[in-house]
Amino acid sequence: MATVEIDEVTKVYPNGVEAVQGLTLQVRDGELMVLVGPSGCGKTTVLRMVAGLEEISSGEVLIGGRVVNDVSPKARDIAMVFQNYALYPHMTVAANIGFGLKLRNLPKSEVEAKVLAAARMLGLSQWLDRKPGQLSGGQRQRVAMGRAIVREPKVFLMDEPLSNLDAKLRVQMRAEVSHIQRRLGVTTLYVTHDQTEAMTMGDRVAVLLEGVLQQCAPPQLLYDRPDNVFVAAFIGSPAMNMYEGLMDPDGTSVSLGSQRLQISDDVFHARPALAMYRGKKVVVGIRPEHISAAVSSDGPVLQGDVELVEALGSELLVHFSLDAALAHVPGAAVNGQTEQPAADDVDATTSGWSVARVDASTKIRVHERATFALRPSLQHFFDADTGAAIWDGPP
Amino acid sequence: MGDGTMTPGSSGLAAVSPAGSAIRRQARRRPTLARRIRRDPGAIGMFLALLVISIVMLYPFAFMIINSLRTESQYLNGSGFSTSSWGALFSSLPVGAELLNSTLICAGAIAIILIGSSAAGFAFAKLRYRRQNVVFLGIIGSMMIPVQSIIIPEYVNLANAGLVNNYLSPILVYSALGMPFATFLMTVFFRGLPDELIEAALCDGMGYFGVFWRVAVRMAGPALATVTVLQFIQIWDDLLVALLLLQEPANRTITVGLGVLSSGRAVSIPALMAGSLISAIPAIIVYLFFQRYLVSGLTMGVSR
Numbered sequence: 001m002a003t004v005e006i007d008e009v010t011k012v013y014p015n016g017v018e019a020v021q022g023l024t025l026q027v028r029d030g031e032l033m034v035l036v037g038p039s040g041c042g043k044t045t046v047l048r049m050v051a052g053l054e055e056i057s058s059g060e061v062l063i064g065g066r067v068v069n070d071v072s073p074k075a076r077d078i079a080m081v082f083q084n085y086a087l088y089p090h091m092t093v094a095a096n097i098g099f100g101l102k103l104r105n106l107p108k109s110e111v112e113a114k115v116l117a118a119a120r121m122l123g124l125s126q127w128l129d130r131k132p133g134q135l136s137g138g139q140r141q142r143v144a145m146g147r148a149i150v151r152e153p154k155v156f157l158m159d160e161p162l163s164n165l166d167a168k169l170r171v172q173m174r175a176e177v178s179h180i181q182r183r184l185g186v187t188t189l190y191v192t193h194d195q196t197e198a199m200t201m202g203d204r205v206a207v208l209l210e211g212v213l214q215q216c217a218p219p220q221l222l223y224d225r226p227d228n229v230f231v232a233a234f235i236g237s238p239a240m241n242m243y244e245g246l247m248d249p250d251g252t253s254v255s256l257g258s259q260r261l262q263i264s265d266d267v268f269h270a271r272p273a274l275a276m277y278r279g280k281k282v283v284v285g286i287r288p289e290h291i292s293a294a295v296s297s298d299g300p301v302l303q304g305d306v307e308l309v310e311a312l313g314s315e316l317l318v319h320f321s322l323d324a325a326l327a328h329v330p331g332a333a334v335n336g337q338t339e340q341p342a343a344d345d346v347d348a349t350t351s352g353w354s355v356a357r358v359d360a361s362t363k364i365r366v367h368e369r370a371t372f373a374l375r376p377s378l379q380h381f382f383d384a385d386t387g388a389a390i391w392d393g394p395p
Numbered sequence: 396m397g398d399g400t401m402t403p404g405s406s407g408l409a410a411v412s413p414a415g416s417a418i419r420r421q422a423r424r425r426p427t428l429a430r431r432i433r434r435d436p437g438a439i440g441m442f443l444a445l446l447v448i449s450i451v452m453l454y455p456f457a458f459m460i461i462n463s464l465r466t467e468s469q470y471l472n473g474s475g476f477s478t479s480s481w482g483a484l485f486s487s488l489p490v491g492a493e494l495l496n497s498t499l500i501c502a503g504a505i506a507i508i509l510i511g512s513s514a515a516g517f518a519f520a521k522l523r524y525r526r527q528n529v530v531f532l533g534i535i536g537s538m539m540i541p542v543q544s545i546i547i548p549e550y551v552n553l554a555n556a557g558l559v560n561n562y563l564s565p566i567l568v569y570s571a572l573g574m575p576f577a578t579f580l581m582t583v584f585f586r587g588l589p590d591e592l593i594e595a596a597l598c599d600g601m602g603y604f605g606v607f608w609r610v611a612v613r614m615a616g617p618a619l620a621t622v623t624v625l626q627f628i629q630i631w632d633d634l635l636v637a638l639l640l641l642q643e644p645a646n647r648t649i650t651v652g653l654g655v656l657s658s659g660r661a662v663s664i665p666a667l668m669a670g671s672l673i674s675a676i677p678a679i680i681v682y683l684f685f686q687r688y689l690v691s692g693l694t695m696g697v698s699r
Contacts, residue, residue, distance in 0.1 A: 147595075
């Protein structure tokens with residue numbers, strides 16, 4: 001096992017595009033680090049630079065403390081799982097899994113034993129004589145995993161390995177990949193555009209946008225304390241509702257269009273820097289799951305016109321409109337929300353509607369004006385100019 | 396919903412009843428010509444066109460086979476059959492030796508073309524280097540140079556190298572002539588291979604030569620078969636290069652032998668037809684052997 005250190009790494013393509021800008025990241029020994037971000041954010045480029053498949057323009061990549069910038073992929077002791085699996089179509093499953101070992105001139109008996117062990121672990125024992133073309137997507141994905149596992153490398157690199165699977169299989173394989181990684185304890189760098197995958201699998205998650213690291217933290221911390229509007233909007237499904245607001249001079253409330261949202265003392269305790277924004281513009285973020293149908297007028301509330309109600313069985317997604325201006329969120333239109341297709345179709349940030357995730361038993365009708373209660377201490381505040389979260393000090 | 400309620404015995408399995416499978420069998424059966432024409436009257440024009448093309452294509456074969464089984468007088472009369480022309484052919488031409496010469500030259504040239512074009516195609520498709528496109532365009536452009544315009548300088552070069560009347564000379568010339576198209580074909584094929592496959596092999600522990608030899612070439616069956624068939628037909632049928640470079644009777648190819656046979660003062664058409672038939676058989680065998688790869692090889696790059 002080994003650590004992976006990415007130190008001030010930049011990648012500039014010959015056409016001048018700066019895909020990665022001064023990225024610094026450390027993946028601890030045995031950790032599963034997820035790189036997440038919208039398409040084109042540079043996450044795959046980072047992975048390929050670690051693998052040695054892409055030249056590094058500046059900075060250093062270290063694997064196990066050794067600088068590997070000029071080391072060929074085969075000498076880095078890494079194993080990579082690709083989005084399209086990249087199985088050798090002319091070889092059987094067993095040959096695919098054992099190919100890396102064969103190239104290392106291991107005795108045939110040892111190769112066979114390791115292939116069998118990996119196949120048993122992945123439930124592939126009965127398919128060993130088949131060719132990849134005769135397997136389902138899930139089975140091919142397992143073969144790709146087997147090919148990586150069997151070599152016992154220092155580092156696993158996984159490039160969206162589940163994105164070609166259907167939704168149900170993806171959820172199943174997500175758990176399997178996590179389980180195998182934890183069982184083997186191999187340092188893993190995992191790339192995905194799916195924030196749900198990132199949240200459920202990663203020990204830590206690094207969020208990238210346009211080649212720049214936005215935040216790297218454990219999943220819950222990303223959700224609870226996003227560093228900026230992009231992370232806040234990207235993590236969570238449906239995406240966080242973002243409004244342009246104006247703090248009242250006395251700091252007890254914030255104006256969202258014609259409505260006033262009370263700010264509780266808890267919010268000020270958690271965000272002392274908010275006091276400096278009295279009378280200034282801020283961006284207010286409210287997660288859909290922190291909005292419910294109001295049963296009393298205590299606490300902060302918002303009133304909106306219900307535009308659409310989507311029943312998901314266990315809950316309702318209520319799309320409603322306010323007269324407050326929605327804040328611009330960079331990369332919001334490509335937010336990777338995959339588990340909630342309904343929410344994808346009508347994204348609050350792109351439709352101009354807000355979204356509330358309420359209990360399925362809530363009586364709510366389209367075209368009615370409804371009152372929504374907000375969890376008092378769970379509003380997020382961001383600097384209107386920089387988009388940085390307002391927490392302890394000046395952003 | 397009430398409409399969707401299933402009663403016992405009325406499950407979806409009912410679709411697998413004997414009547415159902417009979418319907419499916421009928422649907423699977425290829426429609427007859429009459430049914431196709433009834434369904435699409437315009438198809439009759441297509442069938443007629445294909446029929447005419449088939450006759451045009453097959454007529455020379457029929458002519459060759461029929462007339463190879465006639466004597467000179469039977470050929471002139473247009474009736475009767477005899478195998479004497481085959482005896483005349485074998486007595487006037489060293490057919491076996493010429494077939495062997497043709498085979499050796501074809502095999503040598505095709506081996507060089509396959510090795511060179513697959514390596515070049517892989518490099519053009521999967522490696523990146525400066526002026527790559529210019530070099531590729533140069534090679535593709537050389538396909539447009541007619542062999543007649545360079546054959547004399549080539550002859551002079553080979554004569555200076557002392558290679559005239561040596562099998563190596565036509566092998567080298569055919570390789571040079573066939574290489575550009577073969578390289579183009581192999582490049583198109585290798586461009587269709589996913590880059591991830593190459594990268595997976597690099598991560599697995601191979602160098603670029605290993606990736607080429609152990610992964611790319613193993614998957615290039617259709618492309619290699621296509622190159623083999625097309626080059627075989629071209630080289631086997633060629634007269635000019637072999638006629639010029641192999642002047643000793645012992646070195647002649649079958650095509651040159653037939654050329655000599657047809658240039659005599661008294662030409663025996665039945666013997667010539669018998670020789671042509673023998674000459675055509677290897678090409679037909681090669682085509683049939685690689686047929687299943689040929690279509691996929693020829694349509695490479697059409698879709699990915």
